[in-house]
Structures are given as structure tokens and as C-alpha cells.
Amino acid sequence: MVNTSFETLALDMQIEILARLPLKYLMRCMCVSKKWASLIRGEDFRSAYLLRSMTRPRLLFVASRSRKFTRETCFHSVYQEPPLLLSGKRQMLTDNHIAPVFTVSNPILGLLCHQGYNNEIVICNPGLKKFRNLPQIQVPEGASVRSFFGYDKVDKVFKVLCVCVPQTQFGAGWTSKEPKKYQVYTVRSDHEKPSFWRPIICNDDHSVVTDEGLFNGGFLYYGARSSCNKPMVMRFNVSSEAFAVIKLPEEVDIDYHWRLVNYKGKVALVNTFDSKFKFNGVFEIWVRNEVDRKWDKDIIKIPQWTESVDNYNVYFKGTTGTKELVFAPPNWFGEPLFVLYYDKATTNLRRFDIEGMDDQHYSFHTFLDHVDSTWLM
DSSP states (O other): OOOGGGGGHHHHHHHHHHTSSSSHHHHHHHTHHHHEEEHHHHHHHHHHHHHHTTOOEEEEEEEEEEEESEEEEHHHESSSSSGGGOOOOEEEEEEEEOOOOOOOOOOOOTTTEEETTOOOOEEEEETTEEEOOOOOOOOOTTEEEEEEEEEEEETEEEEEEEEEEGGGTTOOOOOOOOOEEEEEEEEETTTTSSSOEEOOOOSSSSOOOOOOEEEETTTEEEEEEETTEEEEEEEETTTTTTTEEEEEEOOOOTTTTTEEEETEEEEEEEEEEEEHHHHHHHEEEEEEEETTTTTEEEEOTTTHHHHHTEEEEEEEEOOOOTTTTEEOOOOOOSOOOEEEEEETTTTTTEEEEOOOOSSSSSSEEEEEEOOOOOOTT
């Protein structure tokens, strides 16, 4: 039998072997040699690792709290397909410099974007326990910032879009003749390439009214109000950095209660303040039809709703690859943590209790389709 060292194998074989390893073992492999580190940090390996991870997407729970001198963030994930929900892993990160979390973006290719209450913006890879602090964004006095996270498939870089909003209209939809400021930051894998906040032009001046945005198909979507206080959805092309306005039905008076979600691959709007859903399980959703350029209303009646939620408030989070609807609580204060899966075709509603979260946290988020990634390695 001939002994063969790893270095003598073909490059594609080396990538295939390493791509099967969990992230914590890849970190150890990087310490073996500069050659291994260069391979793992390379674009070919990053793509191969992502493709493998995307076959096993996860539900990601992000819980955060402040200590006396630190801020702790707990990341807990489970495989999101029901047979694998019991398989979970937990990461606790402690940082002395990051302000308490104000918003957390939906994960994209293994990365998340955090925004603190002081407008500090941080990119995070929870699987690697890696943070990257972005330069402090310069905003006018008395203004606040809303940030949105997306991926440029053309240049293969992440981008953060920031909209500076006058304090008088922050979160309330108030209009102002004062022009807003729009800026973009490009997040590259190579630290040696300089990056900075760049001003961009938007010909449709607007104010942001939704707390969260949605990245879908190369575009960022978020709820907004025009300068004449008209509700609308803004669409931002992450590659070309061009804005577009999407009109809303008259029934949708968008504000911070509304959420943009991924519904079977399409952009959709849900109202988290809908009392019919909370108490009766009657779920209304507006789904964007890009072919006809209109919004279609879908009403879903979920059976045995009150028996499953136990009077807890839950939000619709999106759909899985099997087209099941996922619901989760918006907050967590030590009560049993659970998710609900609803199959519209079979009308089957299932509840899964999530174990592993053993402490109380003041801020809580649930995301679908999280994957492991070597970005920021």
C-alpha cells in the first residue's frame, strides 16, 4: 500500500476533503501551514464549502443582552428541515466594544449585519466567532440610521446600504423637505483592499418605516414613505446600486408593524399587528407578482392554532425549501422556545420545542436559511 500525503493530492480533491470538515476543524487546519491557510481562504474553497452547507440550511436564533461592561450575543442554530431539528449547536460571543443590538439583518451566505443603538455597524460570522467593525458612519446631528445588508453576485462582495433619517420622522413616517442621505459600504474578503462609506444618489427621496429589510434575488427591499407621506416599498439593486419604487395596494398602509418575508421564493408583506391571526389563526399575506407587477392577497386559515401557540405571540418568518410556513416568537424571556411549521397543502401544523437556550436575553431574532461560511476567516 502506497502512503500518500495530503499535499500530493489534486487541488480539487484537497478542496473536497476539507469542505467536509466543520468550521472549528478548518480553523485548526489553517494553523498547519501557510499553504493550507491560503487554500481555505481562497474563493474556490469558499464556494465549495458554501454549496455543501446550503444543502443543510439552519434555523438561526440570535439572542443578546448587556452585562455591566460587556455585551453578549448568543447564536443557536438547528437544522431547519423537521427530521433534523433536534441537531443543534450554540455559540456565545462576548465583545467589549459593540453597542447593544438595535437591528440584525437576515443571514446571507453565513454572514449577518448588526446595527447598534449608536449606529455602530458590525458584520458577523457566528460559526467562526468573527466580527468585523465597519468605520463609523457620519450622520448629521439629530439624525438616525437604518442599515440593510445585501450581496453583489456580480463582484462577489457584500454591501451595506444606510439611509440617514431625520430624528423627527424616525419610525413614524413623518415627511420632511430636508433631503435624506444614502450611503453604501462594500465588504470585501481581502482586508488589504481599502473600503469606505460612499454617497449614492436616490431620485425618489424617502423615509424608512420598517425595522427590517429583505434581500431576495440580488435586490434589497424595505418599507418606506415618500416625501408626500405615500406608503411604498423601495427596491435597491445591490449590484448597480440603483433604487426603484414599488407601489402598494390601498389596503396596505405600511409602518413598523409590517415585515417583508420570503414566501416560496417571492417577496411578501405581513402585518404583525393583525389581531385575527393572533387569536384565530387567520393569516393574511400580500405576495409580490413580478410578472404582473402587482400584489396578490392570500388568506390562510391555520387549524388548531390556539392549541399550538399557548397564547404566545408569534410572527411569520418565511418558508422552507419544502414550502412549509415557519412561525416563531418575536421575543424570548426564558419561556419554552419553539417554532411552528405549517404545511398549506396538507393543513398539517407541527410544533417543535428548541433546546439549548438556557438563559434569559433581552433581544431575540429568528432567521431561516442560515449556512456555515468561511467568510471573514
